[in-house]
Every structure is written in C-alpha cells, then in structure tokens.
Amino acid sequence: MNASNVRDNDRLAELLADEASAALEAGDLPELNGLLDRTASAHRDDFMRAAALAQVAFLQQARRPASGQPSASRMPPGLKERIASQGEAAVLRQRGPSAVRRPAPAVSTPSPVRTIGTATQASGAGRPRPSTGRNSPAGYAGWALAAMLAVALVVVRNEGPSAPGSAAARASLVDEATDVVTLPWAVPTAEGYRGVTGDVVWSQSKQQGYLRLANMPVNDPARVQYQLWIVDPDRDKHPVDGGVFNVSSTGEVIIPIQAKLPIRSPKAFAITAEQPGGVVVSAGPLLVVAAS
Amino acid sequence: MMTVAENKPATRRLSQGSTTRLTTTQSILERVAAGDTSAVSECLDRYGDLVWSLARRYLRNASDAEDAVQDIFIDIWGSSGRYDRNIASEVAFISTIARRRLIDKIRAAERRPLMDSLDDDEGAPIDPGIPATVEDDTEVAIVERVLGAMDPEHQKVLSMSLYEGYSHSEIAERLSLPLGTVKTRVRRGLIHIREQLNISTTGDSAEELLG
Numbered sequence: 374m375n376a377s378n379v380r381d382n383d384r385l386a387e388l389l390a391d392e393a394s395a396a397l398e399a400g401d402l403p404e405l406n407g408l409l410d411r412t413a414s415a416h417r418d419d420f421m422r423a424a425a426l427a428q429v430a431f432l433q434q435a436r437r438p439a440s441g442q443p444s445a446s447r448m449p450p451g452l453k454e455r456i457a458s459q460g461e462a463a464v465l466r467q468r469g470p471s472a473v474r475r476p477a478p479a480v481s482t483p484s485p486v487r488t489i490g491t492a493t494q495a496s497g498a499g500r501p502r503p504s505t506g507r508n509s510p511a512g513y514a515g516w517a518l519a520a521m522l523a524v525a526l527v528v529v530r531n532e533g534p535s536a537p538g539s540a541a542a543r544a545s546l547v548d549e550a551t552d553v554v555t556l557p558w559a560v561p562t563a564e565g566y567r568g569v570t571g572d573v574v575w576s577q578s579k580q581q582g583y584l585r586l587a588n589m590p591v592n593d594p595a596r597v598q599y600q601l602w603i604v605d606p607d608r609d610k611h612p613v614d615g616g617v618f619n620v621s622s623t624g625e626v627i628i629p630i631q632a633k634l635p636i637r638s639p640k641a642f643a644i645t646a647e648q649p650g651g652v653v654v655s656a657g658p659l660l661v662v663a664a665s
Numbered sequence: 666m667m668t669v670a671e672n673k674p675a676t677r678r679l680s681q682g683s684t685t686r687l688t689t690t691q692s693i694l695e696r697v698a699a700g701d702t703s704a705v706s707e708c709l710d711r712y713g714d715l716v717w718s719l720a721r722r723y724l725r726n727a728s729d730a731e732d733a734v735q736d737i738f739i740d741i742w743g744s745s746g747r748y749d750r751n752i753a754s755e756v757a758f759i760s761t762i763a764r765r766r767l768i769d770k771i772r773a774a775e776r777r778p779l780m781d782s783l784d785d786d787e788g789a790p791i792d793p794g795i796p797a798t799v800e801d802d803t804e805v806a807i808v809e810r811v812l813g814a815m816d817p818e819h820q821k822v823l824s825m826s827l828y829e830g831y832s833h834s835e836i837a838e839r840l841s842l843p844l845g846t847v848k849t850r851v852r853r854g855l856i857h858i859r860e861q862l863n864i865s866t867t868g869d870s871a872e873e874l875l876g
Contacts, residue, residue: 386852386856387852390851390855390856391848391852392768393764394826394827394833394851394855395772395826395830395832396826396832396848396851418761419859419862419863420855420856420859421761421764421765422753422859422862423808423855424764424827424855424858425757425760425761425764426756426757426804426805426862427808427812427823427827427828427854427855428719428722428760428764428827428828429715429719429756429760429799429802429805429808430805430808430809430812431827431828432718432719432722432799433799433805434809435828447714447717448713448714448717449727449731452731452734452735456713456734456735456738456739457705457706457709459735459739460702460705460708460709460738460739460742461705463739463743464697464700464701464702464705465700465702609765609769611743634772
C-alpha cells in the first residue's frame with residue numbers, strides 16, 4: 374500500500390468515525406463520498422456498528438441498579454401494536470405477488486405518525502408499471518423506487534413550496550455550478566400525468582436542484598399535495614424527502630428541491646400525490662419519474 | 666462452554682471454530698426476511714424496549730421518538746434480507762440501523778440529542794431490569810470490556826458523545842479540553858472498538874477478549 378492509500382484510509386477512518394458520532398460536518402460529505410468511491414471500502418458500517426454497540430453498552434451500564442442512574446423506559450404498548458400491524462403488512466408485501474394480499478392495516482389509535490394510502494394503493498394495484506421495461510434506466514429506477522415505496526418509505530417531512538424567482542435561481546444554478554446534472558422526466562404512465570414534460574437539474578456540490586414541470590395537473594392544496602422523493606442508494610435504501618409542493622398552473626412551473634438530508638449520489642427523482650403536508654410513509658403510486 | 670441458543674448469533678459467530686455447536690434455527694430477522702409475519706411481533710417484543718430506549722436518549726419529545734422507532738423498525742424489516750449472523754449479532758444489526766436513523770433524524774431536525782436524564786418520561790412504564798437480549802449479546806460484552814479497559818477520561822468523552830449525545834464542542838467546553846483533543850479521543854475510541862470487534866470476527870481473539 375502506498376503513502377497515498379494510507380493517507381486515504383486514515384482520513385476515511387476519521388470521517389467515518391465522525392459520521393458515527395454524529396459529528397460529520399456537511400462540508401466533509403463530498404470528501405467522504407470521494408474516499409468511499411476511491412477506496413471501495415467494504416466497511417462502511419463498521420464505525421456505525423462500533424458506535425451503536427458502545428451506545429448499547431453505555432445504556433447497559435446505566436440500567437444496572439448500581440449505576441444510580443434513571444432506568445430507561447419501556448416501549449409504549451400502543452406503539453408496539455401499531456408498528457406490528459405495519460410491519461406485518463410490509464413483510465407480506467416483501468413476499469411478493471404470491472403472498473396473500475390484504476389491505477394495509479388501519480391505525481386503530483390516534484398517532485402522530487401519519488400513514489396514508491388506501492388498501493388499493495397499499496396492495497400495489499394503483500402503482501404504475503414502467504412502460505419502458507426494467508432494462509432501461511428510467512424503467513429500472515421507477516420499478517426500484519416502486520419496490521421501495523411498497524416496503525414503506527421512511528422519510529423526513531419537509532415543507533417546500535414553490536418560491537418566486539425559482540426560474541432565475543434555476544438558471545443561475547445551471548450557469549454557475551460545474552456539476553449540474555439534467556434528467557428529463559420519463560414518459561409518465563399514470564392516468565392524468567401522461568402529458569407531463571420537463572426535467573430535474575441537480576448540483577451535487579451545491580446540494581441544490583430544481584424541478585421543471587409542464588402540463589402537471591393542478592392540485593387542490595386543501596385535499597392533496599405533491600411530494601418529491603430522491604432515490605439515493607449510496608445514502609440509504611429509503612428515498613429522501615425532497616419537499617411538498619403545489620401546482621397552480623398547467624404551464625411551466627419551477628420547484629426548488631429541498632432535501633433536508635445531504636444527498637450523496639441521486640439516481641432518480643419521483644413525485645407522488647399525498648395528503649396535505651406530505652407523509653412520512655407513502656404507498657405511492659409514482660406519478661412522474663426521472664432517473665439517471 | 667458457551668451455550669448456543671436461538672437469537673444469539675454473536676455467540677455462533679464466536680464459536681465458528683466449533684461448528685458442531687451451531688444450530689440451523691432461524692433467527693428472528695432471518696424469519697422476517699423469509700416472510701414470516703409472526704416474527705414481526707417477536708422482533709418487537711425482543712428489541713422494542715432497546716430501540717425505544719435508544720430513541721429516547723436522542724429525542725426528548727415522545728411523539729418524535731415514536732416516529733423514529735416506527736421508522737427504525739420499518740427499516741429493520743426492510744433490511745432483514747441483508748442480515749448475516751456470521752457478520753453481526755441481531756443486537757448489533759438492529760442498534761446500527763437505529764443509530765444511523767436517529768442521527769439522520771437529528772440532522773434533519775438540526776437539533777442535538779437529549780442531554781439530560783429521562784425524568785420527563787411522561788409516565789411511561791419503567792423497566793427495572795436489563796433485557797436478556799442485550800445482556801447476553803457477545804458483541805455488547807466485548808465492547809463493554811473494551812470500554813472498561815479504557816482510560817476513564819477517554820471513556821467519559823466517548824460516553825458523552827455516543828451515549829449522552831453531546832456535540833464535540835459541548836464536550837470540549839464541559840470538560841475544558843481542546844476541541845481537537847475531543848475529536849481525537851472519539852475517533853481513536855471508535856477505531857479501537859472497531860478493531861476489537863473485527864478481531865472477534867476472526868474468532869481467534871474473541872474468547873480471550875471475553876476472558
């Protein structure tokens with residue numbers, strides 16, 4: 374191993390340790406991603422595992438009566454029941470088409486966790502199939518995203534209304550950033566969305582991007598809002614929430630992407646229609662998809 | 666001689682030199698991955714309190730903690746196909762997912778984890794004991810041993826960072842240490858724990874580590 378490799382590995386260890394201790398600076402993320410790409414590290418989770426086990430070990434110490442520290446609490450029974458219902462439905466969906474299909478479980482008690490989707494949506498009947506086939510990038514990404522949505526998305530709620538001046542901001546980003554990627558929307562298959570055109574621009578270095586949409590059906594914000602999802606497998610198998618937004622005109626609209634989490638290597642962007650305010654768990658269907 | 670029981674994959678891993686002690690019984694996560702819905706409730710019974718306790722260390726608001734715990738378990742079940750008992754115990758697999766997800770939550774909310782006691786636990790039932798699930802986990806035992814052998818000052822920095830949820834700058838201020846010293850101690854501590862866990866994966870030194 375040469376000196377450069379040693380330096381890379383040492384620096385990678387530092388950054389992964391920072392990540393595992395919740396101390397990674399946003400500015401260090403591009404360097405971490407670059408080192409991970411260069412070193413092809415197979416030990417991405419090692420530091421997080423070490424930190425997690427240390428956390429559990431400290432928890433153990435604190436819970437021993439001799440520690441004199443307060444005990445930890447038990448999981449609320451109502452929460453356990455709700456999660457069990459959702460988990461059983463997710464496991465059934467993971468089993469695929471041969472599994473016994475049944476409606477998504479209803480939340481029996483009031484919960485701060487919002488779960489949307491009718492039984493039809495949850496079972497996948499309303500989910501669009503990629504018209505271009507799974508071998509095409511857009512088709513594959515759409516299919517993959519659909520599969521992930523079927524398991525249940527775990528995301529962070531985000532408020533991202535369309536902002537005045539977005540067109541100028543988009544043009545500025547395209548002009549100034551050297552790493553802007555432009556992805557056109559694949560031809561939508563969802564009923565009512567087949568005429569949607571436009572693209573997504575994204576700058577990895579600036580962590581900024583914009584949606585451009587034409588012929589997107591106008592939504593009633595009191596009843597439904599659009600929500601953007603960013604597929605970033607390098608970061609997580611769960612798509613990242615890119616914000617909720619409204620469309621008030623079928624003309625061209627520019628929507629700023631507002632990802633709350635740092636994006637590493639976006640592979641696809643997809644839009645769903647959700648209840649006002651967006652959701653943390655979505656059953657789809659995917660309305661519009663752009664993929665690299 | 667260690668006893669191999671269901672849902673103690675770490676024990677299996679550490680015993681890999683003696684394959685006759687292995688059992689083919691599926692673990693909870695392997696059953697989830699196979700589509701066994703009954704394993705979902707078992708998973709919650711076995712690991713629910715652990716994940717809840719970890720979430721409550723990081724999220725003061727009980728509603729936020731409930732959101733997080735739900736997200737974590739959905740993630741665990743969705744990732745169950747990647748679980749490999751030869752690489753990690755179920756406790757390690759689950760707590761790693763929980764930690765990564767909680768850090769994401771903190772970043773998204775741009776706030777720091779809970780930094781005081783859980784006295785404001787809003788009447789939730791108290792668990793007076795230590796779940797056997799965690800108590801019997803060999804990897805946790807290894808890490809406890811590693812932490813116990815550390816210089817107390819280094820252990821304190823790690824505890825404040827990983828368990829109590831202080832930022833590096835907050836630790837530096839409270840312990841009157843240079844920020845660089847705190848960063849170095851956390852990094853070296855994690856590197857050391859990682860090394861010891863990886864050594865145990867080979868099966869050569871784990872028994873020695875455990876004494």
